[in-house]
Amino acid sequence: MGGLARYLIIRALVIIPSILILYTLVFIILRILPGDPILAVLGTKNIPPDQLENLRRMAGLDKPLYVQYFEYLFNVLRGDFGVTITFPSGVPISTYIAQRFPATLELAISGFIVSIVIGLGTGTLAAIRKGTKTDAALKFYSIAAYVTFIPLLGMVLQYVFGVYLKWLPIAQRIDPGLAPRTITGLYVLDSVLTGNWAALKSSILHLILPSLTLGIVLSGAYTRLLRNNMVEVLSSDFIRNYYSRGIRERKIYWYALKNAFLPVVTYMGLQFAILLGGMVLTESTFSWPGMGTFIVERLEYRDYTSIQAAIIFFAFIVGLISLIVDALYALLDPRIRY
Amino acid sequence: MSRKRGISSAALIGIVVVILAVVAVGAYLATRGGGAPTTTTTTTTSPTTTQTTTQTTTTAQAKAAIVIGVTDKVTDLDPANAYDFFTWEILYNTMEGLVKYKPGTLEIVPGLAENWTVSSDGTIWTFKLRPNLKFSDGTPLTANDVVRSIKRVININGDPSWLVTSFVKDVEAPDNLTVVFHLKIPCSYFLSVLATPPYFPVNPNYPNDRYVSDALWGGAGPYKIANFTRDQELDLVPNPYYYGPAPNNSKVIIRFYKDASTMRMALLSGEIDIAWRTLLPADIVALSKQSGINVISVPSTFIRYLVLNVNMSPTNNLLVRQAIAAAINRTQIISTALMGAGTPLYSLIPTSMSAYKPVFLTYYGDGNLSLARQLLSQAGYSETNKLQLTLWYTPTHYGDTEASVATLIKQELEATGMIAVTLQSAEWGQYVQNARSGQMGAYLLGWYPDYLDPDDYTTPFLHTGDNKWLGNQYSNPQMDKLLEQAQVTVDEAARNQIYAQVQNLLAHDVPIVPLFEGKLYIAASSSISGIVPSPTMILMYNSITKTK
Numbered sequence: 001m002g003g004l005a006r007y008l009i010i011r012a013l014v015i016i017p018s019i020l021i022l023y024t025l026v027f028i029i030l031r032i033l034p035g036d037p038i039l040a041v042l043g044t045k046n047i048p049p050d051q052l053e054n055l056r057r058m059a060g061l062d063k064p065l066y067v068q069y070f071e072y073l074f075n076v077l078r079g080d081f082g083v084t085i086t087f088p089s090g091v092p093i094s095t096y097i098a099q100r101f102p103a104t105l106e107l108a109i110s111g112f113i114v115s116i117v118i119g120l121g122t123g124t125l126a127a128i129r130k131g132t133k134t135d136a137a138l139k140f141y142s143i144a145a146y147v148t149f150i151p152l153l154g155m156v157l158q159y160v161f162g163v164y165l166k167w168l169p170i171a172q173r174i175d176p177g178l179a180p181r182t183i184t185g186l187y188v189l190d191s192v193l194t195g196n197w198a199a200l201k202s203s204i205l206h207l208i209l210p211s212l213t214l215g216i217v218l219s220g221a222y223t224r225l226l227r228n229n230m231v232e233v234l235s236s237d238f239i240r241n242y243y244s245r246g247i248r249e250r251k252i253y254w255y256a257l258k259n260a261f262l263p264v265v266t267y268m269g270l271q272f273a274i275l276l277g278g279m280v281l282t283e284s285t286f287s288w289p290g291m292g293t294f295i296v297e298r299l300e301y302r303d304y305t306s307i308q309a310a311i312i313f314f315a316f317i318v319g320l321i322s323l324i325v326d327a328l329y330a331l332l333d334p335r336i337r338y
Numbered sequence: 339m340s341r342k343r344g345i346s347s348a349a350l351i352g353i354v355v356v357i358l359a360v361v362a363v364g365a366y367l368a369t370r371g372g373g374a375p376t377t378t379t380t381t382t383t384s385p386t387t388t389q390t391t392t393q394t395t396t397t398a399q400a401k402a403a404i405v406i407g408v409t410d411k412v413t414d415l416d417p418a419n420a421y422d423f424f425t426w427e428i429l430y431n432t433m434e435g436l437v438k439y440k441p442g443t444l445e446i447v448p449g450l451a452e453n454w455t456v457s458s459d460g461t462i463w464t465f466k467l468r469p470n471l472k473f474s475d476g477t478p479l480t481a482n483d484v485v486r487s488i489k490r491v492i493n494i495n496g497d498p499s500w501l502v503t504s505f506v507k508d509v510e511a512p513d514n515l516t517v518v519f520h521l522k523i524p525c526s527y528f529l530s531v532l533a534t535p536p537y538f539p540v541n542p543n544y545p546n547d548r549y550v551s552d553a554l555w556g557g558a559g560p561y562k563i564a565n566f567t568r569d570q571e572l573d574l575v576p577n578p579y580y581y582g583p584a585p586n587n588s589k590v591i592i593r594f595y596k597d598a599s600t601m602r603m604a605l606l607s608g609e610i611d612i613a614w615r616t617l618l619p620a621d622i623v624a625l626s627k628q629s630g631i632n633v634i635s636v637p638s639t640f641i642r643y644l645v646l647n648v649n650m651s652p653t654n655n656l657l658v659r660q661a662i663a664a665a666i667n668r669t670q671i672i673s674t675a676l677m678g679a680g681t682p683l684y685s686l687i688p689t690s691m692s693a694y695k696p697v698f699l700t701y702y703g704d705g706n707l708s709l710a711r712q713l714l715s716q717a718g719y720s721e722t723n724k725l726q727l728t729l730w731y732t733p734t735h736y737g738d739t740e741a742s743v744a745t746l747i748k749q750e751l752e753a754t755g756m757i758a759v760t761l762q763s764a765e766w767g768q769y770v771q772n773a774r775s776g777q778m779g780a781y782l783l784g785w786y787p788d789y790l791d792p793d794d795y796t797t798p799f800l801h802t803g804d805n806k807w808l809g810n811q812y813s814n815p816q817m818d819k820l821l822e823q824a825q826v827t828v829d830e831a832a833r834n835q836i837y838a839q840v841q842n843l844l845a846h847d848v849p850i851v852p853l854f855e856g857k858l859y860i861a862a863s864s865s866i867s868g869i870v871p872s873p874t875m876i877l878m879y880n881s882i883t884k885t886k
Binding site: 041089162171172176179283293297 | 735
């Protein structure tokens with residue numbers, strides 16, 4: 001594992017320049033994009049020009065660009081993500097990240113689980129039924145799921161299960177007044193930790209539709225990937241050997257699944273970045289108060305510091321996940337050595 | 339090798355068919371905008387004709403909590419920095435000023451002050467507070483608190499502070515029940531300004547030197563804030579120390595939605611009792627056909643207009659500006675693009691104000707193509723030598739209907755046969771910057787008032803210097819003089835006469851073409867009563883009742 005540790009340290013160090021490049025790009029793009037954050041908030045309000053200048057100075061926008069660039073960079077290195085420029089101005093962005101990220105994480109985890117469960121089930125079934133109508137139907141499903149527009153699917157689910165059947169809530173994280181005492185910010189976990197069963201029920205019910213939407217869309221790729229891997233494994237010599245030894249079919253499929261799952265793990269790491277992209281649309285559709293809606297809202301107002309901070313934070317999370325996936329891959333496949 | 343079959347192909351196809359059927363039903367419901375299945379469609383209200391104003395009823399039964407959905411957001415709960423309509427609505431419900439609007443009207447009535455006097459020169463205003471006033475935590479409220487709160491706004495110098503600093507030279511409290519304002523200039527509409535949140539007394543917990551964005555201490559309004567989770571939920575409970583009658587509900591829960599469609603579904607699914615700011619015109623039409631839902635029209639004072647740059651070709655030509663004013667058909671824009679959610683506006687001053695004169699209708703009519711063609715001919719244009727005009731709009735800031743509004747205006751102008759319009763759009767941040775720097779020739783904008791007086795609809799648009807933000811470079815010394823005169827004229831009839839001249843001059847110079855007043859709608863479940871729609875566009879929650 002010494003080699004693995006060294007590899008992981010190098011991978012971790014690579015994250016730093018990646019984030020630095022990303023920060024630089026985001027900084028430049030935001031400044032190239034036309035639009036002034038102060039004016040965007042005030043819009044047509046008739047504020048005296050000297051007060052406008054004062055607001056700009058307070059937000060640090062009067063300084064030369066290179067000063068803004070390095071000041072912010074050094075602050076981030078010190079763990080200070082800066083303060084919001086637009087409403088409510090002057091609030092530390094770390095406060096927003098602390099409030100919003102648990103919501104995003106909770107939805108990401110549940111959406112991820114749904115996608116894996118559906119992907120594993122459909123992928124395995126398609127492989128076992130290779131060449132049948134089931135395989136063709138699931139092939140269609142995988143393509144349809146992959147290309148489905150999240151807001152459209154979300155809206156259909158909202159109508160069917162929220163408006164028409166009235167079984168599930170259609171938006172937000174929890175019913176009014178039921179939010180559990182904050183420990184981790186993950187409502188499901190906090191509800192369990194505080195023994196607040198009403199909150200647990202409400203938060204799980206609120207999670208179902210957005211998780212299902214996100215999970216269905218993401219599962220398409222898993223279905224296809226797992227099906228192809230498994231078909232390949234099922235036709236390999238060692239599986240034929242198992243059959244000849246009379247091992248039970250169910251057990252054989254389990255062995256095949258374990259082997260076919262390995263490339264899926266790598267894909268799961270990549271998928272996490274896509275998942276975060278899908279989160280933006282899912283959060284918007286379900287009024288989910290997470291980081292996705294935060295970034296969209298701040299983009300509209302050109303809130304430079306908020307957008308920079310959120311993207312750096314996301315880049316860090318994606319880097320961390322890919323590092324974990326690398327470690328997991330090595331642990332799952334004993335042949336891999338670094 | 340033998341394979342066990344888990345489910346048959348027929349069963350699988352059956353499942354797919356069921357899923358498709360569910361999706362189809364959902365898509366059908368989504369497109370027809372309906373909710374629960376209805377066997378009979380009862381049109382309870384219509385968006386264009388409805389005016390459901392149910393009077394407050396106090397019953398012996400226990401009061402219920404009301405859940406209100408909004409797509410707006412709370413920006414800054416401190417009145418020293420809050421400067422948007424919805425946040426002001428929360429402040430109007432949790433705080434109160436010396437004066438306030440009578441529910442459902444633009445009439446100003448006593449608030450925390452019982453009465454007031456004004457000096458003969460109009461610069462000294464003296465207010466007498468009601469005795470035994472208290473903040474929502476029980477702390478006594480005195481004239482010193484009023485003075486401290488106003489000086490705090492000046493000291494912090496936040497976004498809305500100009501509403502105080504532009505008018506007030508000094509404010510003092512000679513005793514516990516008296517507040518005296520010394521104004522910089524005589525101001526005939528000071529009461530309208532005084533009714534805005536920067537003048538609301540705030541709890542002593544608010545620090546003097548900085549604003550607190552998520553402040554929950556409040557003031558002395560009908561409610562106090564019990565809980566606020568930004569972008570998720572805001573809970574209001576009745577203020578036990580309020581001098582007036584207790585609210586008709588036990589609690590008000592505000593829930594924040596990302597978009598109007600989700601909010602509409604939340605109303606249909608029963609998650610919220612009231613869908614408020616801001617439903618889309620298509621949602622209004624759909625909801626008005628829904629049984630169990632009442633749609634209430636709110637006469638509003640937000641206006642939409644077309645700005646014409648008087649220093650940029652071709653709109654620097656007066657005849658061109660007048661031709662554009664003549665060609666635009668407001669009625670068509672409202673019926674087609676807004677699905678009826680608006681009222682034609684023929685002046686910058688809203689129709690609900692007594693100073694309103696439909697001068698653009700008098701001068702140019704509505705969609706008067708023959709007059710437009712005549713003016714264009716005089717300006718040297720013809721069907722072979724068309725006026726080339728670039729019309730700007732911003733695609734999302736004013737809702738999803740903006741592109742349709744711009745397209746209709748293009749069609750109406752091109753219907754003259756002598757104008758060729760190119761549409762251009764820019765996102766809000768860039769759009770505002772373009773406007774303020776005078777880079778656009780013709781562009782669509784909207785205005786939410788700061789205070790409800792004709793001055794706020796004229797001076798910021800037409801007075802040299804005050805209209806720098808507008809970017810159309812308009813300046814007319816005669817207009818400036820009239821506006822300054824109106825500011826100090828106290829007598830309403832005399833003031834309205836001045837504004838008549840202002841509006842005539844506006845219609846002649848055409849630096850702006852007024853288009854329409856927006857209409858707001860409240861969609862509420864039929865268990866809700868007591869909603870009082872008001873031209874202030876502020877919904878007061880204390881009169882709303884829910885039948886359990």
